[in-house]
Amino acid sequence: MQDESDLVGRIAGMAVTKLDSVGFATGVYFKATEVVGGEVKAVCTNPGLRMDRTFPVQNFRRQLQQETIEGQLQPLEAEQLDYAAKCYQTKREDGENDEHLKARLTAIGLGPSGLN
Secondary structure (H helix, E strand, C coil): CCCCHHHCCCEEEEEEEEECCCCEEEEEEEEEEEEECCEEEEEECCCCCCCEEEEEHHHHHHCCCHHHHHHHHCCCCHHHHHHHHHHCCCCCCCCCCHHHHHHHHHHHHHCHHHHC
16 A cells, blocks of 8 residues: 555645635645545644544645646735635745745645655
8 A cells, every 4th residue: 555644744725615704715725634544634724714624645635736736826816825825834924925925835735845
């Protein structure tokens, strides 16, 4: 069986929804905490949302592909992008523009292999 331990600690946008608490559509992000028997156990990283979910490994891994991450971040700007950064457990740096923040969030989403 393939070792899927590289997924632990990774954050993936697993759905897009309209969140009343923030007033706009955004991703629902989950951080993998454990991989057991082909399933990823994950906790939601969205501020104010508390939930645990289990996803098939292949579904979670699909959301970690560069084109998927970039597609999720592309329509976001300003406040929406700041919210996504919180979901990725980071924040916009002083003077950081939207494009640089999107690139940084993409690198975070890609994990250690994407930072090379």
